[in-house]
Amino acid sequence: xxxxxxxxxxxxxxxxxxxxxxxxxxxxxxxxxxxxxxxxxxxxxxxxxxxxxxxxxxxxxxxxxxxxxxxxxxxxxxxxxxxxxxxxxxxxxxxxxxxxxxxxxxxxxxxxxxxxxxxxxxxxxxxxxxxxxxxxxxxxxxxxxxxxxxxxxxxxxxxxxxxxxxxxxxxxxxxxxxxxxxxxxxxxxxxxxxxxxxxxxxxxxxxxxxxxxxxxxxxxxxxxxxxxxxxxxxxxxxxxxxxxxxxxxxxxxxxxxxxxxxxxxxxxxxxxxxxxxxxxxxxxxxxxxxxxx
Ligand SMILES: Nc1nc2c(ncn2[C@@H]2O[C@H](COP(=O)(O)OP(=O)(O)OP(=O)(O)O)[C@@H](O)[C@H]2O)c(=O)[nH]1
Ligand SMILES: [Mg+2]
Numbered sequence: 001x002x003x004x005x006x007x008x009x010x011x012x013x014x015x016x017x018x019x020x021x022x023x024x025x026x027x028x029x030x031x032x033x034x035x036x037x038x039x040x041x042x043x044x045x046x047x048x049x050x051x052x053x054x055x056x057x058x059x060x061x062x063x064x065x066x067x068x069x070x071x072x073x074x075x076x077x078x079x080x081x082x083x084x085x086x087x088x089x090x091x092x093x094x095x096x097x098x099x100x101x102x103x104x105x106x107x108x109x110x111x112x113x114x115x116x117x118x119x120x121x122x123x124x125x126x127x128x129x130x131x132x133x134x135x136x137x138x139x140x141x142x143x144x145x146x147x148x149x150x151x152x153x154x155x156x157x158x159x160x161x162x163x164x165x166x167x168x169x170x171x172x173x174x175x176x177x178x179x180x181x182x183x184x185x186x187x188x189x190x191x192x193x194x195x196x197x198x199x200x201x202x203x204x205x206x207x208x209x210x211x212x213x214x215x216x217x218x219x220x221x222x223x224x225x226x227x228x229x230x231x232x233x234x235x236x237x238x239x240x241x242x243x244x245x246x247x248x249x250x251x252x253x254x255x256x257x258x259x260x261x262x263x264x265x266x267x268x269x270x271x272x273x274x275x276x277x278x279x280x281x282x283x284x285x286x287x288x289x290x291x292x293x
Contacts, residue, residue, distance in 0.1 A: 004168040005054040006086030011078055011108075013100060014038055014062025016093040017120040021151040022046050022059040025161060029262065030181055030188075031059045032195035038062060038207065039198060041070070042290065043077040045182040047175055053165055054173040058085075063101050070280040073291035082107055087167050090144060091118045094125040094133055109141055114167045116160065117144035123153050185263075186213040187290075189225055192258045193271070196251040197229070197240070205239060208232040210279060210289050223263055226270040230279060237273050248273065 010018045014037035022031050026046040032039055040061045048055040060081045061074040082088070090108050092099075099105040108115060117137055122130055134146055145163070149156040175182075190211035198206040208231055215226040229248075231237050241248045248271060256269045279285040 003052050003054075003170065003172055004165060005056070005171040005173050006168040007056045007058065007084050008087045008089060008164055008168075009058040009060065009081035009085040010089040010091060011060050011081055011104070012062065012091035013093075013096060014064060016062070016091045016096065017151045018062070018091050019059050021089075021091065021118070021120070021149075021157070022057050024151050024154060024157050025055070025057055026180070028180065029258075032191045032198075034195060034198040036198050036206065038064065038071075038074075039195070041074055042183075042187075043081060047179055047181065048161075049173075049177045049179075053168065054175065054177070055161075055164060055168065056174060063099060063104055065100065068281050069283060069286055070291060073286055076292075078104065085113055086169060087164055088113055088115045089118055090115055090141065091120055092137065093121045094119060094129065097136075109143060111143060115141065115144040116163065117141050117146045118151075118160065119146060119148045120151050122148045122155065123150040186216050188262060189213040189216065189227060189259060189269075192262070193227055193229065193251065193255045195258075196254045200247065200251065201239065205231075205236060208236055208280065209240070210276075212289065218265075222266040222268055223259075224268045224270075225259070226272075229271060229273045230276040231273060232276070232278055232280065234275055237275055240273050 010022060012018055019031035019033045019040055023029050025048055030046045031044055040059055044059045046057045058081050060078050063078055064071060066072040066075050088111055119133055119137060130148055137146055147156055147160050149160060190213055193211045197209050210230045211227055212230060213225055213227040217224045229240055231240060252269055252271045256267050259267045
C-alpha cells in the first residue's frame with residue numbers, strides 16, 4: 001500500500017485569500033470569493049483525488065471576534081478545523097502583522113502537526129517587502145514552513161501542493177474517488193446567490209442575508225431552482241428588490257450564469273425575498289441553515 005490521504009485545513013484572517021487558494025487547488029469554483037471580509041461562512045471540503053493520494057482540503061471562515069450567534073458558529077467551524085488536520089495551512093497576506101485572535105494564534109504556534117505558513121498576494125509586493133515579511137513570520141511562527149505565494153496568479157501553488165503530498169500520512173481514501181466536496185448541490189446555489197449579494201449591496205445588507213434553496217429539480221435539459229433570500233428586516237427587503245425589482249433581477253441573471261457554468265446545464269432560477277426577523281441571532285434558524293451550534 002502506498003496510498004496517502006488526509007485533511008489539510010486552511011485558516012487565517014478574513015479576506016487573505018483562503019477560498020481563492022482552495023479553488024486553485026481544486027480547479028473549480030467551489031468557494032465563493034469577494035473583496036469583502038466574511039465571505040465564507042461554513043467549513044467547505046474540497047477533495048483533490050489522484051491515483052495514489054486524496055487531499056481533503058477545508059476552506060474555513062476568516063477568524064474574527066464573534067459579535068452575534070452566526071459569527072460564533074462560524075468560529076466553531078474554524079475550531080473544528082484544528083481538530084482533524086493532518087496539515088495546517090495558516091494563510092497571511094502581504095502587509096499583515098497579526099492574527100486577531102490570541103487563542104487561535106497560540107494553537108498555531110503550539111501545533112504538533114506540520115504548519116505551512118502561506119504568505120499570499122505577493123503579486124502586490126516587491127522583493128524588499130517580501131523579505132521583511134518572511135523574516136517577521138519566521139520569528140512569529142517558528143514551527144512553520146513559509147511559502148510566499150499568489151493564489152490568484154497561481155504562483156508557487158503547485159510547489160505547496162507537492163509539499164502537502166509529502167507531509168500526508170499513509171492512508172486509504174476517506175471519500176469515494178469521484179467525490180469533489182461534502183456539500184450538496186443546493187449549498188452551491190445558495191453560495192452563488194450570496195456572492196452576488198456581497199458584490200452588489202453595501203454595508204450591513206450582505207451580512208443580514210441568508211439563502212435557502214427550496215427547490216432543485218433536475219430535468220433532462222434544464223435544472224429548475226427556487227431560492228428564498230432571507231433578510232432580517234422589512235427595510236432590507238426593499239433594498240434587495242430595488243426600484244421596480246431591478247436590483248433583484250441583476251442578482252438573478254448573474255447567479256444563473258454562474259450556476260449554468262457550475263452545473264454544465266441550462267438553469268431556471270426563481271428568486272424571492274422574505275423577512276426572517278433576527279435569524280442571525282436565533283439558534284433554531286441557524287441550525288436550519290446548517291450552522292451547527
Ligand atoms: N492581488 C491578489 N489578490 C488576491 C490573491 N488571492 C486572493 N485575492 C483577492 O483577495 C480577496 C479575498 O479573497 P478570498 O479568497 O475571498 O479570501 P478569504 O480569505 O476566503 O476571505 P473570507 O472568506 O472572507 O475569510 C478577493 O478579492 C481575491 O480576489 C492574490 O494572490 N493576489
Ligand atoms: Mg473565503
